[in-house]
Amino acid sequence: MTPADLSAAIVRILAELQADGRLGEGALPAEVVVERPKNRDHGDWATNVAMQLAGKFGMKPRAFAELLSTELSKVAGVEKVDIAGPGFINLTLSAAAAGELAKAIVEAGDAFGLGTDLAGVKLNLEFVSANPTGPIHMGGTRWAAVGDSLARIFEAQGADVTREYYFNDHGAQIDRFARSLLARAKGQDAPEDGYGGAYIQEIADRVLAETAIDVLNLPEAEAQEFFRSNGVELMFQEIRESLHDFGVDFDVYFHENSLYESKAVERAIERLRELGHIFEAEGAIWLRSTTFGDDRDRVIIKSDGDAAYIAGDIAYYLDKRERGFDQCIYMLGADHHGYVPRMLALCAAFGDEPGKNLEILIGQMVNLVRDGEPVRMSKRAGTVVTMEDLVSVVGVDAARYALARSSIDSQLNIDLEQLQKKTNDNPVFYVQYAFARTKQVAKNAASLGVDHSEFDPSLLSHETESELLAKLTEFPRVIAQAAEFREPHRVARYIEEVAGTYHRWYDQCRVTPLSGAAVESVHRTRLWLNDAAGVVLNNGLRLLGVSAPERM
RNA sequence: GCCCCUAUAGCUCAGGGGAUAGAGCGUCGCUCUCCGGAGGCGAAAGCGCAGGUUCGAAUCCUGCUAGGGGCACCA
Incomplete structure (x- = not known):
């Protein structure tokens, strides 16, 4: 019940x-x-x-x-x-009606909590999408943690999820990146508008080391192109490795450049032209996005003939839809929130439904602080903290958990010193400890002959047992709501509550008999409840991409 | 000037119209004669301000204040 x-x-x-x-x-x-x-x-x-x-x-x-x-x-x-x-x-x-659940949870195991709200939905979730001009910063790290968890939660509701990373390897920032590499390779300072940080030197050195060509004596344009293509590839590999080490693997790494090489941009613009949403003015080609609620029309092809950034967005969205995705969800940082109206407008321009076929989640900034001051600790990136920096200090589990346990609407301040000095204080350990305890209890039970041969739910009558059962019951609903509201932090907060409720139960109700006492029905029945709590903690941690060690 | 997010305990944050607003950490007490004390119990401590809607508002609406982020033929 x-x-x-x-x-x-x-x-x-x-x-x-x-x-x-x-x-x-x-x-x-x-x-x-x-x-x-x-x-x-x-x-x-x-x-x-x-x-x-x-x-x-x-x-x-x-x-x-x-x-x-x-x-x-x-x-x-x-x-x-x-x-x-x-x-x-x-x-x-009645205790019996409430207690039935313990056995049901254990028998469902990994499947407990799954739902069907998104069954049959083909969903594209794009997140991180950091530019290949440097390592992943804290913003991208937050998205990696939240986005991957959200993908897992969608999958738990039956969705067919594709995790996608849009790789901006086209445009002016890539040119600046290439010029920066070339300058450092020649021992010069980075250009005024270029990229600094030790990683530029590293990448430049690697580009030189991995080729037999005397790149530095090529004509300027050729040398820059060489650094562009090779530097971007190296950066791309590095980003992928960082993400993989963080436990996040994308199904698709989509290269912006491919939209131009495949003429997808031209085709998308042509499509919009047929739909009557394109006009030309001042030598440029525009999308009449004001028709769909944008506050101004947008240039797609600049008067110099180059494509504006939105050209790629237009072609990319069309490409996603042509790949059969019912829902395309974009996760962007707060610094991109101004993009939302134009993105929704382009969705509408294609005749789709904004908010349904295309949905944008905006996440606020994350800051690392120490003693209330922003932390700038990265040796490599110079002024910013990277994903690797954070992981090296607090580890993947604590990093992912800390980033995923808060609403994306909230700016996040993470006190590095606290996590550094006493990692035990991180809530992830509270949850992991509870899980480890369920395993230890089960092991002790087995060694004392407490097994699963009996289950009498009417014996689960202690107040803490009622509390624990009620809490465990909520899990399917928590997942469903986390999916509905796109809020993975609900899962984190929930398993923290489960952990607390479990600890209180453990404190009051023994699974194993006191030494010398006989094993009774109540012990065997409680073992089911103990294991049920373990199932929920494990399933919850898995949705967050955090490990559930059996001993700590 | 316009747009987005935020304001809840000392700190980091939950709380999506319900009864006495929660957790972790921190502070102060208590608790190891038995499954891991990385635990449990207790105490002190809070909804930025002003209106409105409602039987009922931390929650919804309006205004104000404060903080963060945006407003390109940049990407």
């Missing part, structure tokens, strides 16, 4: 009441809210349905609640029904 079961039971009862005339005519909801009350005195579960619906049926909330509670008390597994306050209906389940 779960809150979802109770919700369904209430919906069914309402329909029956209406059918036999005890409830007036009116639309009934498809589901009702059944929540864990904050105050345990209010029972195991509570619903506000009476307050929500009474008005629609011309009744007072408490009268509505009376009508409903009479029928609810007849439902198997429901031990007690109370009406409280303005019309809350508080439900108490």
